[in-house]
Amino acid sequence: MQPFLWLTKLPKKKLHYVLVAAAVLLCAAGILKWKEHSHPQPVTQDIPFVRTAVIGADAPPQGYTYSGEVRGRYESQLAFQVTGKIIKRNVQLGSSVNAGDILMQIDPRDLQQTVNSSSAQVYSAESQLKLAESNLHRYQQLYTQNAISRAQLDQYENAYEVAQAAVRQASSQYAQGSNQLDYSLLYADKSGVISSLSAEAGQVVSAGQTVMTIVQDGEREVEISVPENRIEELRKSTRLTVSFWALPNMKVDGKVREIAPMADPTTRTYKVRISLVNPPPEIKLGMTAAVHVVGFDGQTPGFTTIPLSAIYQTNDTPNVWIVTDQVVHLRTIQIGSFGNTQVQVLSGLNLGETIVTAGVHKLREGQTVRAKGGDSQ
The missing domain is CATH 2.40.30.170 (Efflux pump adaptor protein, beta barrel domain)
Known part of the structure; x- marks a missing residue:
């Protein structure tokens, strides 16, 4: 307070003038300060950075x-032609085989017995044929001597023909039994690789049941x-x-x-x-x-892919932000299937357009942005 002691020594009239002058100066300073704050300050617009991508024709073809x-190219499913129990398997999964190789075998004992029975029937039929032939020759001589009637000769000729048919029948059964005995072995008809096995030794399989698959060379x-x-x-x-x-x-x-x-x-x-x-x-x-x-037909498919982060969803409608002269505009698109990080766009985008791929939820229609990045999609 000592700097202001001189005021107490002034006459009252001078002191009044001094105080009035000080008040005027303070008011003037206040008015200047108010005018300085009353003028609006220029607003600095915040232009955000966004990551973009260009839908370019030089992008790799999508598909x-x-x-x-x-x-x-050719795969054959192999099976036995007869029923039986598998007793041997000569190949493994992935084995390379040649045409004619034996792949599997089923128990041939029953089939062998059938062949033996058919063979015996052939011998029996041949014996009956020899007897019928001898009788026919004998009665033919008697007929030439008019010792028997024509009806009796016809009976022996018929018996001879029946014996011939019996031999043919027995021979056919024997051939069929022999074939079935041969069917107990499964052969590779073509060279190739065993791609699958569906039967093992000890398993009983029926005729026509697939036991393995061979892929031809x-x-x-x-x-x-x-x-x-x-x-x-x-x-x-x-x-x-x-x-x-x-x-x-x-x-x-x-x-x-x-x-x-x-x-x-x-x-x-x-x-x-x-x-x-x-x-x-x-x-x-x-x-x-x-x-x-x-x-x-020589054209790329009618869609492109964009990052999932570029999609701006409004209700159920997918959109993207299109950047034109550093200004963004919202556009509706049609999307297809989704991948891990990509989504197919079936329509709504054109080649050469720039889209926002990051920061889409912070933008508004007509906002000015600064692009950062420019990968082709």
């Missing part, structure tokens, strides 16, 4: 991929299952590429060879066989394969 298995192809809504697209495809899980650096061209006429009753999908064009020897039966459909 469908189907998993499958390497199979043989030669062409290789891939079997895939295709849903019914993709059959026509696959039928019209002009280019297929096949890759293999065990051979990551190998891709082989393929072509549709066969489409099943009916869907599988369980999976409701159609079996499709894809022929491999010039397959390398490294491709083995049973390998896991992926068939990629990359074009229909």
Whole structure:
């Protein structure tokens, strides 16, 4: 307070003037301060960064991929032609066999007894034939001597013909029994690889029951299952590429060879066989394969894929943010199937357009943004 002691020494009139002047100065300073704060300050607009992607024509072609298995062009299911008990199996799963190799054998004892019985019947019929032939010659001489009637001779001629028929019948039964004895051995009719076994030694099997499958040497192809809504697209495809899980650096061209006429009753999908064009020897039966459909009639399929993070959902409608001159606009799209991180877009996007792939939930219509990134989709 000492700096202000001089005020107490002033006359009252001068003190009044001093106080009035101080009040005026304070009011002027307050007015200036109020005017300074009353003027609006310029607002700095916050322009957010967003990650974008370009729907470009130079993007890799999109398509469908189907998993499958390497199979043989020709597969034969082998079975015995007679009923019996399997006593020997000479092959293992995956064994390579040649035409004429014995694969399995069933117990031939009953069949051998049938052959022995048929053989005895043949000997009996031949003996009856010899007797009938001797009688016929004898009675023919008696007939020439007019010792017997024509009716008696006809009886012996008929007996001779019956004996001949009995021999033929017994011989046929013997041949049939011999064939069945031979059927106790299961032969490989073609060279190939054993792909499946469904019977073991000691098992009783019936005639026609499949006991193994052999894949013939030669062409290789891939079997895939295709849903019914993709059959026509696959039928019209002009280019297929096949890759293999065990051979990551190998891709082989393929072509549709066969489409099943009916869907599988369980999976409701159609079996499709894809022929491999010039397959390398490294491709083995049973390998896991992926068939990629990359074009229909020389054109890429009518859809592209975008990241799931680019989808902005309003109620049940999927949308994306389109960036035009650094301004975003919301557009409705039609989507297809989903992947792990991607989704198919069937319509609503054009080549060359830029979409926002991150930060879509922080944007509003007509907002200015700054793009960050620009990967092609």
